[in-house]
Amino acid sequence: MLGISHALSGAALGLAVAGFGSSLVEVPATVGSVLTFAAVCAGAALLPDLDHPSSMATRRFSWASMVASRVVRPFSALLYRLTRASRDTGRGTHRGITHTALFAVAIGMALNLASARWGEPVLLGTLFVCLALAIKGLDALVPGPPSLVIAAGLTYGVDQWVPGGTAGTAGWIGAAVTLGMLVHAVGDAVTESGAPLLWPVPIRRRRWYPVGSPRPLRFRTGGRVEALLVAPGLTLATLVLAVLVVPGASALVLEMRDHVERFLTRS
Template structure:
């Protein structure tokens, strides 16, 4: 089984908030990643990107993010990747999506904006923004809130030079998370073989550990990291 969507999204946000200072110091494309608006946008994008590998699963909730549009996208990804937990759950996919997003950020404003909107929408859907049991209504709510956030970030002058990093890191966070479950991932796809912890160690998804320990711990981590990053006079290496 795969990790639950909200756990993936929360882990993506945590990893971005934790690594933003190092990324800002290491590469010019992430130079503004610590500015408040950029930091929040990056956390949301990375959270959404942490859902990307599961677009190979048309039955997953995430495939309903924007209604028929993301369902059709999921069907296409499922066909092209060879089914669930194949090509999209690999290092190659993480690198390819990261490089692709970076290229769009550099050379295509329209393409960049489509990726940003999709990532924000995926993050909101994974965090259960919507109306339970109402697929179309939830899709409409998601679209409206996604559009609002995108416009707000635009009005605040958010740049997306770091987009490729956020997408690649988010997808990688997903792969690492699924490697900790009992099924593992084909990390080195197309080479056969799955990376996973032994069955009695790898946690069972959707059970008490994930719902009562992992997800709350990740949520607390986000709050703490946001406080450390955004509060004046507090720095963290």
């Protein structure tokens, strides 16, 4: 899928998990914790493409992300060569280790431990990186560094002004990263190429088996199905979920509706 679809799917999943999940485990959700979780999930849904030299994840942070990509790609290729089965084909660089469930879980666990140990620096750093990726569409209007400034401003705003801030996500923010990376891989799995989600489980004599949906349900990246159905559907789902699960959002929407009705009545 295109980057915008990946980010929207991550945002929708993050809102659903943070909003409804907090009720299931009986942990009070704050505006800050829900928005932080959703934003991190949205940005993390672009991270797996760090294994592609021209992806947004690779180009987003200049030399830093390019260096990270140049580490990830040969590492993924090495793992591919060491673990491939008799029917595996390809090089294991793009849609390799970063598109697997095992890698997503490992990154998430590492971030959970780091955020529990060091707290705010890890939380703010993760939120900034993921916000910068999630708002990548702004590059069409504000090229380059200004969008990073926007991400920095939003990170500061969530931490300082939004009720609850980022503090409530310490120890579990890695779950948002894991879910974002997984929803990316699932999104790729429903396109024509598939993704090796279940590596290293052997399937049909392949350890890097490209898991995918039934062929009649697959669509081409950037094609009409994605442009006319998938992206609009994800946008609507994200907006509806935001109203449903962000504390106070539904009341704000109802208040705005009342203001509009009063204005129209006076007119």
